[in-house]
Amino acid sequence: MILxxxxxxxxxxxxxxxAFALVVPALLxxxxxxxxxxxxxxxxxxxxxxxxxxxxxxxxxxxxxAPAIYGTLVSSFIALLLATPLAVxxxxxxxxxxxxxxxxxxxxxxxxxxxxxxxVYGLWGIFFLVPMLREHxxxxxxxxxxxxSTPLFSGPAYGPSMLAAGVILAxxxxxxxxAVTREVLLAVPRSQRDAALALGATKWEMIWDAVIPYARSxxxxxxxxxxxxxxxxxxxxxxxxxNRPEISASLLAxxxxxxxxxxxxxxxxxxxxxxxxxxxxxxxxxxxxxxxxAIARWLVWxxxxxxxx
Amino acid sequence: xxxxEIEDSPRKPCLAARELSAFFGRSxxxxxxxxxxxxxxxxxxxxxxxxxxxxxxxxxxxxxxxAPGATVSGTVTLDSTDIxxxxxxxxxxxxxxxxxxxxxxxxxTMSISDNxxxxxxxxxxxxxxxxxxxxxxEGALRHAGLWEEVKDRLGESAIALSGGQQQRLCIARALxxxxxxxxxxxxxxSLDPLSSQKVxxxxxxxxQDIAVVIVTHNLQQAARVSxxxxxxxxxxxxxxxxxxxxxxxxxxxxxxAYITGRFG
Amino acid sequence: MARRQRTALVSSLRRRxxxxxxxxxxxxxxxxxxxxxxVFILFHLLRQGASTLTPDFFTNMPRPVGEAGGxxxxxxxxxxxxxxxxxxxxxxxxxxxxxxLAEKRAGALAMTVRFLSDVxxxxxxIVLGIFAWQFLVxxxxxxxxxxxxxxxxxxxxxxxxxxxxxxxxLVPNSLREAALALGYPRWRTSMSVILRTALPGIVxxxxxxxxxxxGETAPLLFTAFGNQFWSTSLDEPxxxxxxxxxxxxxxPYDEWHAQAWAGALxxxxxxxxxxxxxxxxxxxxxxxxxx
Ligand SMILES: Nc1ncnc2c1ncn2[C@@H]1O[C@H](COP(=O)(O)OP(=O)(O)O)[C@@H](O)[C@H]1O
Ligand SMILES: [Mg+2]
Numbered sequence: 001m002i003l004x005x006x007x008x009x010x011x012x013x014x015x016x017x018x019a020f021a022l023v024v025p026a027l028l029x030x031x032x033x034x035x036x037x038x039x040x041x042x043x044x045x046x047x048x049x050x051x052x053x054x055x056x057x058x059x060x061x062x063x064x065x066a067p068a069i070y071g072t073l074v075s076s077f078i079a080l081l082l083a084t085p086l087a088v089x090x091x092x093x094x095x096x097x098x099x100x101x102x103x104x105x106x107x108x109x110x111x112x113x114x115x116x117x118x119x120v121y122g123l124w125g126i127f128f129l130v131p132m133l134r135e136h137x138x139x140x141x142x143x144x145x146x147x148x149s150t151p152l153f154s155g156p157a158y159g160p161s162m163l164a165a166g167v168i169l170a171x172x173x174x175x176x177x178x179a180v181t182r183e184v185l186l187a188v189p190r191s192q193r194d195a196a197l198a199l200g201a202t203k204w205e206m207i208w209d210a211v212i213p214y215a216r217s218x219x220x221x222x223x224x225x226x227x228x229x230x231x232x233x234x235x236x237x238x239x240x241x242x243n244r245p246e247i248s249a250s251l252l253a254x255x256x257x258x259x260x261x262x263x264x265x266x267x268x269x270x271x272x273x274x275x276x277x278x279x280x281x282x283x284x285x286x287x288x289x290x291x292x293x294a295i296a297r298w299l300v301w302x303x304x305x306x307x308x309x
Numbered sequence: 310x311x312x313x314e315i316e317d318s319p320r321k322p323c324l325a326a327r328e329l330s331a332f333f334g335r336s337x338x339x340x341x342x343x344x345x346x347x348x349x350x351x352x353x354x355x356x357x358x359x360x361x362x363x364x365x366x367x368x369x370x371x372x373x374x375x376a377p378g379a380t381v382s383g384t385v386t387l388d389s390t391d392i393x394x395x396x397x398x399x400x401x402x403x404x405x406x407x408x409x410x411x412x413x414x415x416x417x418t419m420s421i422s423d424n425x426x427x428x429x430x431x432x433x434x435x436x437x438x439x440x441x442x443x444x445x446x447e448g449a450l451r452h453a454g455l456w457e458e459v460k461d462r463l464g465e466s467a468i469a470l471s472g473g474q475q476q477r478l479c480i481a482r483a484l485x486x487x488x489x490x491x492x493x494x495x496x497x498x499s500l501d502p503l504s505s506q507k508v509x510x511x512x513x514x515x516x517q518d519i520a521v522v523i524v525t526h527n528l529q530q531a532a533r534v535s536x537x538x539x540x541x542x543x544x545x546x547x548x549x550x551x552x553x554x555x556x557x558x559x560x561x562x563x564x565x566a567y568i569t570g571r572f573g
Numbered sequence: 574m575a576r577r578q579r580t581a582l583v584s585s586l587r588r589r590x591x592x593x594x595x596x597x598x599x600x601x602x603x604x605x606x607x608x609x610x611x612v613f614i615l616f617h618l619l620r621q622g623a624s625t626l627t628p629d630f631f632t633n634m635p636r637p638v639g640e641a642g643g644x645x646x647x648x649x650x651x652x653x654x655x656x657x658x659x660x661x662x663x664x665x666x667x668x669x670x671x672x673x674l675a676e677k678r679a680g681a682l683a684m685t686v687r688f689l690s691d692v693x694x695x696x697x698x699i700v701l702g703i704f705a706w707q708f709l710v711x712x713x714x715x716x717x718x719x720x721x722x723x724x725x726x727x728x729x730x731x732x733x734x735x736x737x738x739x740x741x742x743l744v745p746n747s748l749r750e751a752a753l754a755l756g757y758p759r760w761r762t763s764m765s766v767i768l769r770t771a772l773p774g775i776v777x778x779x780x781x782x783x784x785x786x787x788g789e790t791a792p793l794l795f796t797a798f799g800n801q802f803w804s805t806s807l808d809e810p811x812x813x814x815x816x817x818x819x820x821x822x823x824x825p826y827d828e829w830h831a832q833a834w835a836g837a838l839x840x841x842x843x844x845x846x847x848x849x850x851x852x853x854x855x856x857x858x859x860x861x862x863x864x
Pocket of ligand 2: 362
């Protein structure tokens with residue numbers, strides 16, 4: 001029969017791409033299993049005190065991850081506080097305000113921030129950011145703004161600190177937030193802008209009252225995405241935060257984050273329980289970032305898939 | 310053997326649809342169409358936009374089923390072989406029944422000559438090479454009336470050609486694999502009048518060798534190029550007759566309404 | 574009365590206009606502040622790193638503390654090996670999964686995979702290090718280049734998957750139909766028409782992914798581990814530029830700090846070259862518009 005002839009290639013092809021696609025969920029499941037299995041002994045030993053206790057004492061076999069969890073949350077919070085207005089400002093600048101010739105180069109420079117390896121940020125942080133904070137910024141905050149009496153800026157300022165970690169994380173999260181924000185701003189239909197201008201709004205009122213509200217959940221998604229980056233960032237933070245497992249009210253005191261705790265102690269861990277405790281820290285970090293990312297993606301996806309009803 | 314058959318009875322139907330229906334999901338867009346297409350004849354399919362012309366055409370070389378949710382019932386035979394039989398391979402079917410679309414679709418990453426031989430390359434080791442390949446390129450381009458215009462730049466990208474040239478290149482590409490039938494879906498709809506005329510001349514050339522089915526919404530074009538014309542309305546085949554008859558003495562009042570409405 | 578209203582209107586208009594100018598000016602300042610860190614970082618890298626960056630740096634091995642000079646030849650080669658392993662894993666899987674997503678669009682599995690690959694993309698890189706350690710280091714009792722490369726490859730997968738999908742979606746469906754109508758099998762249509770047409774975009778995506786993993790440190794800490802000696806063997810610890818920079822940066826020795834700066838300069842130049850290459854490929858694609 002002239003029409004006969006089979007294409008086994010198509011079956012193979014379908015199977016192959018399906019298999020490749022399945023690698024993604026499989027990878028996530030394997031990661032969850034790897035961490036869950038390794039973390040179990042520590043959770044079983046310490047129970048709830050693993051996340052509530054702030055005593056991390058390897059010799060005594062006491063593992064309380066509260067300082068690292070606290071440090072992760074606080075440093076990321078500082079980062080968002082600093083990065084969000086800047087990133088949203090840049091995004092507005094790039095999508096609404098900048099003259100055409102300036103858009104490409106500025107966008108390129110901001111995007112490049114995301115390309116710098118975190119170990120390079122850390123190196124720069126150790127030798128420039130930390131000294132600069134100690135010699136210029138902290139005196140300014142204390143003497144000029146008289147913030148030294150508040151608990152946030154009290155105590156000695158040696159150098160490596162929660163503040164330094166927050167600042168470096170802000171720089172690192174900025175390109176992510178601004179990229180997503182710019183994208184969702186560009187997705188706002190022309191008609192929204194025209195409607196506002198036709199009502200006699202100034203350019204800024206148009207941006208603030210028409211464009212931003214329309215893109216709001218996408219922008220929030222971008223910020224949460226930046227939060228995800230900040231929560232899991234390891235090297236740069238490890239290099240500037242001081243790595244001390246204590247909870248201090250002062251931002252000038254050294255701290256610890258979950259990621260830097262793992263990075264620092266992993267290769268030195270000798271006892272099984274210590275290793276397991278580090279894995280348990282990884283499990284907490286994994287869970288938090290998983291949730292944060294899922295929320296962020298959902299928000300961005302909602303904006304990308306058309307106007308809200 | 311196939312060649313002998315052609316010699317014996319040039320007017321024998323080579324492609325025949327019986328009770329052919331086509332669906333997108335649950336909605337039926339072609340209903341129980343029975344029609345023959347003969348060798349060395351041009352059959353035009355006309356009808357208002359959305360009546361199922363393209364869908365009918367795409368059922369004839371099993372392209373319909375490549376769309377998501379698309380299904381077919383009934384039979385289509387090519388030289389008495391059922392192309393929808395369980396053992397029939399759609400890929401083999403499409404190599405016997407070529408197709409050209411409304412918008413030219415040259416492969417943008419390939420040169421002009423690579424576009425012509427694109428359908429042959431997938432033969433792998435059996436694909437013609439060197440002089441053989443060159444001959445095929447020249448033959449197909451001559452056949453499509455494009456040779457003189459492109460013979461000095463066969464190695465250049467196909468997207469540098471004009472729309473009309475691109476369309477003739479696509480026809481040459483379809484001819485290079487020597488199909489028994491060629492299906493043209495509004496081949497001139499996106500072309501300027503001069504390019505359209507060249508494609509029409511080409512259609513006349515094509516029917517010297519093979520069966521041609523052309524979908525068009527241009528009634529004058531149907532009248533000019535075709536031997537038979539089929540009128541489709543809302544998925545139903547209303548009338549199928551020699552072109553002269555259909556345009557001068559339509560049997561069905563709906564056909565008359567359509568052609569007079571369009572001509573008038 | 575009417576007059577009072579008008580004055581009120583005028584003064585409110587003036588206030589609104591001032592607010593407008595102030596806010597617009599603030600966005601200019603935001604743009605300036607956002608680009609400053611990059612300028613600072615590049616400036617410091619050049620100033621600190623350039624003097625140590627002699628040809629020796631590329632050809633010599635690291636020297637012990639106290640001896641000046643030396644280089645990072647082993648770390649540079651190690652990084653290239655790690656990138657190669659990562660590409661060998663990340664590219665085929667990512668492109669394959671991207672093909673699947675582009676073909677199955679709204680299927681349940683496709684939607685799931687798309688979402689999960691975005692989630693995977695956002696996971697901290699150190700988590701991927703833990704994963705590779707658990708499955709590839711712990712059972713064998715030793716750190717290895719392979720484990721490091723696989724951790725990096727896993728990081729590449731979601732990036733390559735999503736760009737491949739997006740680039741394939743830009744290929745007009747009519748090209749796919751044209752190939753099928755010529756009697757191309759589906760796999761052949763995907764390989765020689767669709768992938769081929771989307772190639773520049775996919776290459777860009779792959780380069781962006783490579784640029785991102787080239788400087789990754791955290792997933793290598795307990796997989797590739799680092800190595801003071803020359804090693805290109807896949808089942809042994811291997812040196813990597815970012816690991817070496819980290820080790821030197823946190824050391825107390827000035828010579829090593831200088832080495833760290835030079836290493837960072839090399840790393841950033843590698844990353845920038847890859848990033849610029851990615852932009853160049855994209856430009857080439859848009860330069861020769863398809864339609
Ligand atoms: N991919 C598709 N999915 C669902 N319905 C379709 C699709 N393509 C075409 N249709 C519908 O099928 C009918 C016939 O379409 P078509 O064959 O393209 O008409 P024509 O070529 O005569 O203009 C139309 O009503 C059209 O809306
Ligand atoms: Mg049509």
